[in-house]
Amino acid sequence: APRTGPAPSEPSSSVRRPGAPDLPVASGPGRRRFPQALIVGVKKGGTRALLEFLRLHPDVRALGSEPHFFDRCYQRGLAWYRSLMPRTLDGQITMEKTPSYFVTREAPRRIHAMSPDMKLIVVVRNPVTRAISDYAQTLSKTPGLPSFRALAFRHGLGPVDTAWSAVRIGLYAQHLDHWLQYFPLSHFLFVSGERLVSDPAGEVGRVQDFLGLKRVVTDKHFYFNATKGFPCLKKAQGGSRSRCLGKSKGRPHPRVPAAVVRRLQEFYRPFNRKFYQMTGQDFGWG
Numbered sequence: 001a002p003r004t005g006p007a008p009s010e011p012s013s014s015v016r017r018p019g020a021p022d023l024p025v026a027s028g029p030g031r032r033r034f035p036q037a038l039i040v041g042v043k044k045g046g047t048r049a050l051l052e053f054l055r056l057h058p059d060v061r062a063l064g065s066e067p068h069f070f071d072r073c074y075q076r077g078l079a080w081y082r083s084l085m086p087r088t089l090d091g092q093i094t095m096e097k098t099p100s101y102f103v104t105r106e107a108p109r110r111i112h113a114m115s116p117d118m119k120l121i122v123v124v125r126n127p128v129t130r131a132i133s134d135y136a137q138t139l140s141k142t143p144g145l146p147s148f149r150a151l152a153f154r155h156g157l158g159p160v161d162t163a164w165s166a167v168r169i170g171l172y173a174q175h176l177d178h179w180l181q182y183f184p185l186s187h188f189l190f191v192s193g194e195r196l197v198s199d200p201a202g203e204v205g206r207v208q209d210f211l212g213l214k215r216v217v218t219d220k221h222f223y224f225n226a227t228k229g230f231p232c233l234k235k236a237q238g239g240s241r242s243r244c245l246g247k248s249k250g251r252p253h254p255r256v257p258a259a260v261v262r263r264l265q266e267f268y269r270p271f272n273r274k275f276y277q278m279t280g281q282d283f284g285w286g
């Protein structure tokens with residue numbers, strides 16, 4: 001059964017005000033709880049797709065936006081964080097996703113202090129493609145940005161610039177090493193960003209197992225949309241339209257010279273190998 005955890009919670013909304021008519025309280029049933037599971041990363045890994053797919057499950061309630069509590073908004077306090085959460089009934093799992101948590105130094109300690117038995121999901125993607133995706137996003141907001149190559153290497157095609165966040169985020173083994181100081185490996189599930197595209201039902205199946213949920217979300221929910229080039233959600237029974245993620249997901253990537261891609265691929269190889277060793281999973285990025 002899914003753990004709802006010992007998370008502190010506010011009084012149930014089923015409590016009626018004296019004299020109030022016996023109608024459901026406007027705020028709705030259930031109560032706001034701290035998440036029991038987080039999608040902590042990685043940026044551009046496919047975190048939005050995973051969350052939207054999981055939200056099809058009746059026992060998952062998730063915050064739509066990224067709260068950035070354990071990185072940017074920690075000073076607002078735990079009560080603020082919980083107040084953002086959707087209401088849940090007993091047995092339902094509360095979730096949120098903020099991909100920057102995975103690379104935030106303080107995040108593991110802060111999350112552990114709140115819930116030492118938190119379940120942590122990391123969607124990982126080939127770090128080279130991830131870096132290009134990250135760059136494509138910045139470029140869409142910053143026209144005139146230097147080329148990918150100019151940002152990825154120092155002095156022309158000199159050493160890789162690990163200070164550039166688009167490069168640094170892909171050093172998964174290093175980030176994970178830090179998390180493992182706070183949480184055992186059994187608390188993590190690593191989802192392949194590549195397989196989330198090629199076999200969404202398979203990856204979401206693994207996530208449902210990890211969360212202790214029945215496999216309700218299956219291949220029946222997905223179809224491959226050739227125009228979008230990605231899996232999308234089928235029309236739900238009795239109504240709503242089929243649904244793909246928005247334009248900011250599945251952006252065209254700028255062309256990066258093959259030599260640049262190769263050099264970055266070589267740069268990441270030892271870090272990837274280490275990550276495969278640590279997780280016991282080979283993600284096939286070389």
Ligand SMILES: Nc1ncnc2c1ncn2[C@@H]1O[C@H](COP(=O)(O)OS(=O)(=O)O)[C@@H](OP(=O)(O)O)[C@H]1O
Binds near residue numbers: 044045049196245251
């Ligand atoms: N079903 C589906 N539809 C659209 N896009 C999908 C899907 N599954 C995975 N992806 C990949 O998700 C990438 C964006 O990742 P994130 O959602 O983690 O990005 S973000 O960090 O929240 O900005 C996004 O990256 P780009 O292709 O580079 O835009 C997609 O490749």
